[in-house]
Amino acid sequence: MNNNTRYTFSSIICNSDIMRAAIQKAKKAASFTLLPILIYGETGTGKELFAQSIHNASANKSHPFIAVNCAAIPETLLEITLFGSVRGAFTDAVNATGLFEQAGSGTIFLDEINSMPMSIQPKILRVIQEKSFRKLGSSSEIAVNCRIIASMNRPPLDCIANNTLREDLFYRLSAITIEVPPLRERKEDIETLANYFIQKYSATYEVAPIVMPPKYLEMLRKHSWPGNVRELQNTIESSLVMLEPSSGSFPTPDIFTHYDAEMSGGPSTTDNFLPSEETKVANLKDTLFFTEKQMLVTALNKYSWNISNAAKALGISRSNLQYKIEKFGLSRK
Missing domain, CATH: 1.10.8.60 (Helicase, Ruva Protein; domain 3)
Structure with missing residues (x-):
């Protein structure tokens, strides 16, 4: 496939009824190309696999699929990455095409939108409402023709309560909601x-x-x-x-x-396994792995999974903490 994807619905391996129901709902959603879709599931459940499959089952499958990890891009760069910029917008600014424009009539996948800075979320809300956006430094409106699929790795209502997701953005994104069940439930x-x-x-x-x-x-x-x-x-x-x-x-x-x-x-x-004293001597790599994991879990639980506060307590950046959460397969209990 030449649209930046690798997966279709046939790529989803399952036997469980709960997973088959999620696939069936996603297949039905694929035909409604104008509606945003919200995919919710814990880290590692296969949310992008669903997003790509929906794109490849839609009428727009010949157009690009553009994915962006909202947790991995610094706040100062995210707006330019999404919307682009014009020369003179700021020091050393150049004409740049953003991901919404690159998506054309295809799909833009906003992965982990609950990690998107609150300052950027109103701009996404405006895109959904007005079907247009402005490049940074420009007064001209550019029409949005792509479908928006967003994903979350935390329960939406928890994210709203923790002020990591705007309530109005959630309701706009969740016209169609697909929950990918965790492996322990299937x-x-x-x-x-x-x-x-x-x-x-x-x-x-x-x-x-x-x-x-x-x-x-x-x-x-x-x-x-x-x-x-x-x-x-x-x-x-x-x-x-x-x-x-x-x-x-x-x-x-x-x-x-x-x-x-x-x-x-x-x-x-x-979550709290640590090797024995003998193992610590014999295998430093394993010891470091579990010690780091335990520190992350402790900090995240202490701050009720507020990523910004936990990252500050750990002395690392927000994006680094998001990377480590994915690396260790952590999820809120």
Whole structure:
């Protein structure tokens, strides 16, 4: 496909009724090209996969699909990135085409719009209402012909309460709302997804066909998967990388041994696991991984998942914290 996408609805691997219902709703939404769509789901559930699939099932599929991660672009650059600028708008300003204009008659995907600075959100609201925008430094209106799809990785009402999302913008975006369920609510998909990733990475790493042993599959089913499908994907890839060349079954990576505590009814260690003293000496990398994760969880919970306040307490930028939340597959409980 030459429209900046890789996925269609056939790319979504599932067996569960709840996921099939979400897909069916998304397919129906694809035909209404003038309405904004809001996709809500935890980190790692596959929101962009849905967004691309909707675009490729629409009448505008031959036009560009433009994705922008609202959490990854600094506030000072986001307005120019979205709307463009004209020469003379500010020091060293040049004529630049923004993403809304680049999208043409296609789709613009505003990923993690709940991380978009509040100063930019009224401008998105105006685009939806007026179907036009102005480049930075220009007085001329440019018509918007693209569909807007936005995603959120936090419950919308929580974002409104925490002042990370304007209420009026939410109601404008949510003409059609699609919720992508977390993996823990569709555990019947785990084995199917795991086998898909085994086939994918077996080819990548040139590993002979592998059959998951019952204990390994039980481990996958018991885990709560806070990082959702992305975490499962990384787990399978890690297991294949650590596989002995002559082995016909999966080893359990050391970094996942804390799953056994969950399986045996012990305390859940998904968020607060730290290796033993022996492991700390033996594996510094794992220790640093879990220590950093615990610090992030502690700060986010302390500030009720207010990204700006948690980032300030941790001494890192807002965009860096957003990156780490995605990296560790963290989600609000």
